[in-house]
Amino acid sequence: MWNPFPGKEKKKKTSPIGERRIRELEIELERVGRELAEIRQRMRKALTRVGVIRYNPFRDSGGDQSFSIALLDEDFNGVVVTSHYGRDTNRVYAKAVEKGASSHTLSKEEQEAIHYASTGNQKQNTQ
Numbered sequence: 001m002w003n004p005f006p007g008k009e010k011k012k013k014t015s016p017i018g019e020r021r022i023r024e025l026e027i028e029l030e031r032v033g034r035e036l037a038e039i040r041q042r043m044r045k046a047l048t049r050v051g052v053i054r055y056n057p058f059r060d061s062g063g064d065q066s067f068s069i070a071l072l073d074e075d076f077n078g079v080v081v082t083s084h085y086g087r088d089t090n091r092v093y094a095k096a097v098e099k100g101a102s103s104h105t106l107s108k109e110e111q112e113a114i115h116y117a118s119t120g121n122q123k124q125n126t127q
Contacts, residue, residue, distance in 0.1 A: 047071040047078050051116030053109050057084050068109040070117040076100035078117075080110045 014022070049072040054064040065085040072078035080102065082093045095104040100118055
């Protein structure tokens with residue numbers, strides 16, 4: 001309601017039950033805040049950055065059935081997995097990624113998958 005005399009509002013008294021409930025809610029809010037901070041900290045390690053690229057490493061046969069997928073956390077740590085599919089064989093490689101790089105030699109496709117995971121940009125094929 002509009003008050004023609006600002007600053008002259010009457011303060012309403014809160015009942016003891018209301019004061020207790022307010023204090024309970026303040027305590028609960030503090031607990032939820034701490035819990036949220038913990039969840040945020042744990043989420044930094046969750047593999048939330050994903051980059052996928054499909055391609056054909058054997059230009060003379062087949063389609064884009066091979067792929068590289070990078071799974072990274074917020075600090076760009078994780079793994080890049082590559083599957084080379086051929087008519088007679090399928091090979092799968094996994095390489096650790098730390099801060100967006102690997103101690104193993106990365107193929108062009110693996111580098112692209114890490115780039116896509118790091119930036120959020122996605123491309124389906126190299127051709």
